[in-house]
Amino acid sequence: MKVILKETIDTLGIVGSECNVAPGYARNYLFPQGKAIEATPQNRKIIEQARLKFELQIAKEKKLAQEMAEKVKNIECTIKAKVFEEVRLYGSVTTHDIKAALDAQNVTIERRSILLAEPIKLAGEYKVPVRLYKDVEPEITVKVVPEEKTA
Known part of the structure; x- marks a missing residue:
């Protein structure tokens, strides 16, 4: 099942990326926790509009990680x-x-x-x-x- 990540998950990818996961994992963990949404054309458009926000979030996370490093x-x-x-x-x-x-x-x-x-x-x-x-x-x-x- 294709999903779009709303959060960075180490084992899957960064915010806004699209990845394949098992349907049970998506249904039982990612969707209820609000960590991902289903990759539909409508959701892709919504995520594309929010991409700038995601890129800012990624930049902040990386800067924080480098400071901690x-x-x-x-x-x-x-x-x-x-x-x-x-x-x-x-x-x-x-x-x-x-x-x-x-x-x-x-x-x-x-x-x-x-x-x-x-x-x-x-x-x-x-x-x-x-x-x-x-x-x-x-x-x-x-x-x-x-x-x-x-x-």
């Missing part, structure tokens, strides 16, 4: 984990752990915006990209350090 790229978060053999972790560090460490520093980033290719399984320092907007992906530094052993 400047702040985020200097962020360093340290995660303590249990290790054996000095570097290998008992478990792994995932996006949940990184989000928790960022929340502790009062940095609000959605968990799904943290682009960790695979869980971290070794202690060390890693550069992890964070998607703030379509083309805005600054990297944060994640340090995984061994937890202090208590005797």
Whole structure:
């Protein structure tokens, strides 16, 4: 089913774009939430008239994302984990752990915006990209350090 987005949705596209989605997804989520409308000729005309407003909104969102990227790229978060053999972790560090460490520093980033290719399984320092907007992906530094052993 073709729909026209009224909001930017990371997995689908930006405001005003036309995309194909499953009919159930449109009917049960996008339409009731007001995130999209059906792509009919009449709705296309309405969206075309509102395109200037959408372009302004996109420009504002991108500018905001770039400003946030400047702040985020200097962020360093340290995660303590249990290790054996000095570097290998008992478990792994995932996006949940990184989000928790960022929340502790009062940095609000959605968990799904943290682009960790695979869980971290070794202690060390890693550069992890964070998607703030379509083309805005600054990297944060994640340090995984061994937890202090208590005797």
